[in-house]
Amino acid sequence: MKIFRLPLLLAFAACAFVPSGFGQGLDPSLLKKLPTTSWPTYNGDYSGRRFSPLTQIDSSNVHQLSLAWASRFTSSNAATGVVIKAMPLLVNGILYFSSPNNVWAVDVRSGRELWQYTYPHNTGSTIGNRGVGMYENWLFVEMPDSHLVSLDASTGKERWKVQIADPKLDYTSTAAPIVVGNHVLVGIGGDHLDNPGFLESRDPETGALQWKWFTTPRKGEPGIETWPDEYASAHGTGQTWIPGTYDPELNLYYLGTGNPNPVMAEKSRKGDNLYTCTIVALNPDTGKLVWYYQVSPHDVHDWDATETTVLVDGEVDGKPRKLLLQASRNGFFFVLDRTNGQHILTKPFIDTLNWTKGLNAKGQPIPDPAKFPSTDGVLVSPASNGGTNWPPPSFNPETGLFYVGTNKTFSMYYLTDTDPRPQGWGGVDRPAGNEGGALLAIDYKTGKTAWRHDWPSGSGVVAMLSTAGKLLFTSNGNNFIAFDPTNGKILWHAGLTAAPSNGPITYMVDGKQYVLIAAADTLYAFTLN
Amino acid sequence: MMRRKCVLALLAAGAICLYAQEPAATPANPAAAVAGSKEDPAAVARGGKAFATYCAGCHGATARGGPGAPDLVRSLLVLDDEKGILIAPVIRDGRPDKGMPKLNLTEPQIADIVAWLHVQTYAAGHRTTYEFKDVLSGDPAKGKAYFNGAGGCSSCHSPTGDLAGFAGKHDPISLQSQWLLPRSPRRRGGAKDSASTGLTATVTLPSGETVSGKIEHIDDFTVSLRDSHNQYHSFTRNGDTPKVEVRDPIQAHTDLLRKYTDADIHNVTAYLATLK
Numbered sequence: 001m002k003i004f005r006l007p008l009l010l011a012f013a014a015c016a017f018v019p020s021g022f023g024q025g026l027d028p029s030l031l032k033k034l035p036t037t038s039w040p041t042y043n044g045d046y047s048g049r050r051f052s053p054l055t056q057i058d059s060s061n062v063h064q065l066s067l068a069w070a071s072r073f074t075s076s077n078a079a080t081g082v083v084i085k086a087m088p089l090l091v092n093g094i095l096y097f098s099s100p101n102n103v104w105a106v107d108v109r110s111g112r113e114l115w116q117y118t119y120p121h122n123t124g125s126t127i128g129n130r131g132v133g134m135y136e137n138w139l140f141v142e143m144p145d146s147h148l149v150s151l152d153a154s155t156g157k158e159r160w161k162v163q164i165a166d167p168k169l170d171y172t173s174t175a176a177p178i179v180v181g182n183h184v185l186v187g188i189g190g191d192h193l194d195n196p197g198f199l200e201s202r203d204p205e206t207g208a209l210q211w212k213w214f215t216t217p218r219k220g221e222p223g224i225e226t227w228p229d230e231y232a233s234a235h236g237t238g239q240t241w242i243p244g245t246y247d248p249e250l251n252l253y254y255l256g257t258g259n260p261n262p263v264m265a266e267k268s269r270k271g272d273n274l275y276t277c278t279i280v281a282l283n284p285d286t287g288k289l290v291w292y293y294q295v296s297p298h299d300v301h302d303w304d305a306t307e308t309t310v311l312v313d314g315e316v317d318g319k320p321r322k323l324l325l326q327a328s329r330n331g332f333f334f335v336l337d338r339t340n341g342q343h344i345l346t347k348p349f350i351d352t353l354n355w356t357k358g359l360n361a362k363g364q365p366i367p368d369p370a371k372f373p374s375t376d377g378v379l380v381s382p383a384s385n386g387g388t389n390w391p392p393p394s395f396n397p398e399t400g401l402f403y404v405g406t407n408k409t410f411s412m413y414y415l416t417d418t419d420p421r422p423q424g425w426g427g428v429d430r431p432a433g434n435e436g437g438a439l440l441a442i443d444y445k446t447g448k449t450a451w452r453h454d455w456p457s458g459s460g461v462v463a464m465l466s467t468a469g470k471l472l473f474t475s476n477g478n479n480f481i482a483f484d485p486t487n488g489k490i491l492w493h494a495g496l497t498a499a500p501s502n503g504p505i506t507y508m509v510d511g512k513q514y515v516l517i518a519a520a521d522t523l524y525a526f527t528l529n
Numbered sequence: 530m531m532r533r534k535c536v537l538a539l540l541a542a543g544a545i546c547l548y549a550q551e552p553a554a555t556p557a558n559p560a561a562a563v564a565g566s567k568e569d570p571a572a573v574a575r576g577g578k579a580f581a582t583y584c585a586g587c588h589g590a591t592a593r594g595g596p597g598a599p600d601l602v603r604s605l606l607v608l609d610d611e612k613g614i615l616i617a618p619v620i621r622d623g624r625p626d627k628g629m630p631k632l633n634l635t636e637p638q639i640a641d642i643v644a645w646l647h648v649q650t651y652a653a654g655h656r657t658t659y660e661f662k663d664v665l666s667g668d669p670a671k672g673k674a675y676f677n678g679a680g681g682c683s684s685c686h687s688p689t690g691d692l693a694g695f696a697g698k699h700d701p702i703s704l705q706s707q708w709l710l711p712r713s714p715r716r717r718g719g720a721k722d723s724a725s726t727g728l729t730a731t732v733t734l735p736s737g738e739t740v741s742g743k744i745e746h747i748d749d750f751t752v753s754l755r756d757s758h759n760q761y762h763s764f765t766r767n768g769d770t771p772k773v774e775v776r777d778p779i780q781a782h783t784d785l786l787r788k789y790t791d792a793d794i795h796n797v798t799a800y801l802a803t804l805k
Contacts, residue, residue: 166605166608166609168608168609169605169608170654192654192655192656193603193608193650193653193654194603235603352786352787354787370791374791375661375662375663375664375666376662376663376664376665376666376667376795376798377664377705377791377794377795378791379709379786379789379791379794381786410786412705412706412709412794414661414662414664414702415662416656416659416660416661416662417659418662419591419593421589421591421593421594421600423593423602423603423653424652424653424654424655424656425656425659427659428656428659430702430706431706431710432706432709432710432786433709433710433782433783433786434783435783435786455748455749456747456748456749456775457746457747457748458748476748476749477748479748479749479750481749490749493749493750495750
């Protein structure tokens with residue numbers, strides 16, 4: 001009898017939370033499907049592919065794509081004006097998105113604001129906010145002073161807030177929470193000081209800590225042998241500022257971790273520095289590490305490996321495999337078996353890389369000590385902002401191609417802290433040149449570039465979205481652009497008032513497909529009018 | 530007497546610690562960090578001296594810890610401190626249980642040390658305050674040879690022409706940055722932006738007419754120029770029509786990026802630093 005009663009009781013409890021009108025809770029099954037009428041999590045679904053099955057807007061009619069609405073957002077608490085770097089969520093007809101200290105709910109049909117939540121002024125970093133997470137009718141968002149806030153999606157009223165880190169420690173709290181089951185997975189950023197990196201899981205109802213996984217090991221834990229001592233490891237950072245991806249069948253949460261600290265002064269942290277610059281697979285119920293693969297052993301160039309870990313069911317040597325793809329900030333494209341972390345392929349995706357002595361037996365780049373930052377400077381490609389960076393790539397299962405925004409930059413890397421115990425960054429890099437940015441379409445089976453589009457100006461590190469309508473959406477400068485994903489032909493563009501500042505998303509509302517993009521303080525919704 | 534002996538012993542230990550460190554560690558005290566931390570420069574200067582006298586023996590000259598004494602720059606107590614509320618009691622009373630003596634410093638001395646510690650944590654966390662070390666490690670003679678030979682620099686530049694007095698205009702670090710990338714870097718990593726790069730272009734219309742000038746903007750959809758009469762021209766681009774030939778005045782610098790060794794760069798910098 002008990003067996004029957006419990007679900008009934010839960011169902012009743014859940015009903016009690018569903019308000020009338022807008023803002024009904026998120027159906028968690030949507031998170032595991034390709035996104036159509038919703039965009040319920042950072043990348044649309046858990047896979048990180050940023051691929052939509054929608055076909056109403058396609059390569060034959062995209063030239064008719066035009067504005068449905070544009071909506072501008074302001075805040076009394078945005079240091080330098082609102083910049084929407086967040087990936088909006090769309091749930092039950094409402095868009096939810098954030099900027100530092102702000103969250104909005106907007107009617108997807110009109111762009112009309114339903115509510116705005118503004119956080120009190122604080123001194124935390126306002127470099128960006130990547131978005132909100134959602135569980136039933138609750139939203140979760142990080143604030144600059146390292147608090148996680150939960151809001152009622154219907155009203156924007158604060159339910160609770162919990163501190164996730166000491167606000168005095170210069171953490172950069174920008175990550176979009178990802179909800180897996182009843183776990184709100186919360187990452188963090190910031191490498192100004194040598195603070196511990198972590199990912200933690202919070203209870204969606206109460207905000208209570210469920211588990212906390214430090215990205216670097218402590219005494220007695222596996223991986224500690226890759227640091228000189230526990231002190232270096234505990235101050236070795238390795239942040240978690242880009243949302244991970246999730247395979248529901250394997251119940252593994254995949255995440256790329258950030259660079260080690262001190263960032264450019266490596267004398268006090270000899271060794272591989274696990275688990276910084278590493279792709280890790282965690283059990284989301286326990287926070288236990290299941291496997292890892294380090295893409296930049298002993299990084300000294302600020303090349304966070306936080307870029308989206310894209311989950312693809314593909315083929316290797318004619319056999320179906322569960323794969324994980326990452327174009328990493330260090331300039332290498334990696335393919336792993338996501339069941340066990342086994343290495344499959346490593347290929348450079350920019351041809352200016354000059355910092356390795358080749359690859360080891362596991363396909364990991366071997367750093368060249370001659371290219372470690374020095375007091376008189378060493379010339380290294382890429383610059384510290386990388387061959388690519390946080391703007392998410394897209395994988396299109398119909399073309400088999402991985403689309404990623406890239407730059408071919410060079411920097412002089414200087415060591416400024418020669419103390420035996422360097423701290424913080426301990427060095428800086430200065431721009432030394434640039435061969436330009438390009439959109440690359442990479443064949444995951446070979447790592448080779450199937451086609452490329454070199455931009456005449458502007459940064460090439462931009463976000464991607466691909467669709468079954470044989471379209472690839474991205475941007476360059478102020479232009480929002482649609483490509484043919486098979487061959488790189490430009491099919492459509494629109495000039496916006498600023499450079500797109502987040503990634504495009506797409507969805508169906510009332511039988512019409514829309515493509516949504518933010519540029520600074522404005523959201524633009526395009527459709528076939 | 531006991532107290533004095535203790536301080537003297539600490540000073541002796543400090544001397545040993547300092548001797549053992551290499552290279553000589555210099556605590557952060559640049560004006561930028563003092564200003565950024567909003568501490569009183571005079572107090573910071575006094576605090577630095579007091580720290581060296583009373584604290585450095587155990588905590589190290591840069592406050593980053595010594596045998597048995599913690600790193601103060603990474604100390605949560607120091608990082609969380611405001612106006613000495615947390616730090617001052619520790620200095621005032623010592624931590625006898627952990628081997629830190631009570632030093633009998635005056636309240637102003639304590640406040641000065643607090644100010645100096647705040648500058649240390651600010652400096653570590655703010656890389657805009659970092660000070661470059663010596664970048665003049667190269668050989669000027671080899672740099673001159675590279676300039677006139679393999680580098681091909683002399684085909685555009687002359688030490689008695691455009692580079693006369695070059696070293697007088699730049700300190701060594703900005704000199705090295707400037708000759709490697711002679712344009713204002715607009716952002717970290719130097720995203721290629723047409724607005725300030727000095728790019729020029731010639732646009733050839735289907736009619737055969739050509740327009741040349743400085744690029745004001747270029748992307749895949751438009752190109753706009755100012756010609757030699759400062760007249761503005763703007764064109765819609767559709768693939769290869771019209772034909773647009775872009776010239777980058779620093780293309781020769783970009784081409785060298787794949788060819789330079791670090792020694793070449795350091796040698797050229799050392800040579801250019803002689804052009805006072």
